[in-house]
Amino acid sequence: MWRRGAGLLRPHLAAASVGRRVRRPPAPLVPAVPSSTASSSCRQILGIFRCSIGAPSRCLSNQAGGGGGACWSCGATGAFLSCGSCGSVQPVDPAVDYFQIFGLNREYNIKDNNLEGRYKEWQKKLHPDLVHSKSEKERAYAAEQSALVIDAYRTLSKPLSRALYLLKLEGIHVDEEKTINDPELLMEMMEIREAVNDASDSQTLEKIQSQVKKKLETWSRSFQDAFDKKDFDRAIEATQRMRYYERAVEETVKKL
């Protein structure tokens, strides 16, 4: 025979309360950020948002934190995401940014092609599947940390999302709804779309794809240049261009 009824609600409530307990410090609300994004607003309301994801601009700018603190479990110092001496998963530190997680400098051109390797190393220390037998508290930490590392990996592994994240760290949000007012770009996008639609063989498509990819690279370099010079208007423009070309590449992939 098996239990029924009451069992249903319990885990649910437990999970919710754990989520709240581990969240520290209390989530700062971020009305200051213009056009607060769906994700941050949702997280604020739910009261379970991961600070470092929801409001990096607030949490990160003036803190040199993230170098690792004392482990909550064994007290050893230098515990970063997980404790080096006892292996306990640490609570999420809102001062840690994605670049720190991967031991990278906060810059666009990450000279590292072993992102996936490091991501996996972290997951082996943090993934909730591996702390099944640990305390409820540590399991909750693992869920949060693991999700954070997934987000970090996802964000940094792609140029456009990495660029947007860098801008976000500078406190700049890019509004995609902004309509294109550059007639030249509009024309170009239309031309690409038509060319993709008309392409009847994979060779033509591949050719279009490589052309668009080249443009994507040009704008990627342009972003780096602008970002290094702190010319954020130009950097934002570059991200918008990158988004358009990325979509164009996706369209060719779909047809190929």
Next chain:
Amino acid sequence: MGVLFCRMAEQLYTVASDSETTGEDKSQPSFPDVAIGIDIGTSKCSVAVWDGHQVELLKNTRNQKGMRSYVMFKDDNLSAGVTGGTAQENAHEERDILSGSAIFNMKRLIGRMDTDEVVQASKALPFLVQTLGIGVRPFIAALVNNMWRSTTPEEVLAIFLLELKALVEMHLKHPVRNAVLTIPVAFSRFQQTRIERACAMAGLHVLRLMPEPTAVALLYAQQQQQQLMHDNMGSGIEKIALIFNMGAGYCDVAVTATAGGVSQIRALSGCTIGGEDILQNIMRHVLPNFDSFYAGQTMDRIRSMGLLRIATQDAIHRLANQETVEINVDLGNGQKVSKVLDHSEFEQVNWGIFEKCEKIINQCLLDAKLVPEDINDVMLVGGCSRIPRIRSLVLGLCKKEVSYKNIDTLEAAVAGAALEGAIASGVTDPSGSLDLLTIQATPMNLGIRADGDNFAAIIPRNTTVPARRDMLFTTTQDNQSEALIAVYEGEGERAEDNHLLGYFKITGIPPVPKGSVEISVCMDIDAANVLRVFAGVVKPQGPAIPPFIEVRMPTLDDGHGWCGQALAKMYGKTLDLAVLPKKLQP
């Protein structure tokens, strides 16, 4: 439905009734025992356990590792394929299993409605599958003393699992409670709840449901890791593997990136095709009047259909190693089948099936953003991977000459499940052979109905789990005070083409012109793979706005098809939502 008692192997077992309530708390603290791994196949089932040093596959009293998946209903005795009727004198033969008294193919029937084409196709089975075609459960019954006695796929599976559990407990000499089960990629979340229920009825606590190819991926990760440790190469380089798994009921593909004992699932795809479809295609091919000949299940027709099934099945098996096979069977009533079948005819008849296999392999590679040249190893598992055409098709698409050799076609999935069971139970191994991890991805899009009957995917398929995503929606009517959040899962562009998981309303939306409120819908899949949907108004804000709603999905118990239509009829467009254009976010 009352409580069902069944007598098996001299012991009295109790199966709880199959009524509402779901599985038990997934996040309970761990139990001291190691979770067993179970692979419930459409045709065969196997069980394995970590014995402290390695994975051990258990054998039944007939010395089989792969046990036929069925439950025999005879008088008051129920017995499943695990023991196969125990004593020698009443051991079940294949013709007994096809006599109408046994229910099999539970995995194809579980959690499906009577409008489902898979259920429709199951009418060609010897037991009773009755449908009304209105989106409710099919009526399933086994022949007991010349009478159809009703049951459900969950109940049948529970009885089977009880016998399986008894086998493991007899072997391990201690009670077993936790299990990791493999499931097809194409299983909806609703079907997953049915599996959990069947397990609960059998007294098993589901620690994890793993898509079958991801269990194989875990075994592969272990082998790669051991190879590297053996060669003293550290964590080594990343390897890409494509796993193709096709059994009697389902076909799955996974692409995994493995390094340092960690298997990251890059993409999954699957569909409900398998050996059963191949078998039915061939039966209809050799007996063109199959459907009219077997219309209405009389005793002699059931017997005759059983003969045809056995003969066809046997021919398909032989064809894997022969150029041609002969099917000769006297079906009674003056109907005889005498047919020579060769490969080209076999392939022609099953052309549609091979095409589907090709489609999901290509889909999986596309989703993983990889090309065939990126693949290091191709793994072929499941009974159907023995079919020459399937092998050449998969290898051809992956541009490989040979498949990965180090795994057993039929045992890889259950071995992977047993590994996962040990890891999830917190077992460690000094030699490092359990120093493994699978990072799962979602097999299907999760989203809601929006913009008319369209499907807006909030968590796209192949998103790494745990995952949390949100999306903004707005109203479609002026002063719209309520909105319906209908949650779906699947690949269709139209909401109705997907599985409905549940629905709820957002009420108290402030009276403003259409398009001016922002409603956030957030979906969260936690580490235990539980899906929660949060929704509420985020703009405007203030004390006049109702609180957010949190719903654990699926909430539906039955009749998806029925519900979707009823909702549309009842509310029309009055509670519709539209997707708000996205803001640029990383």
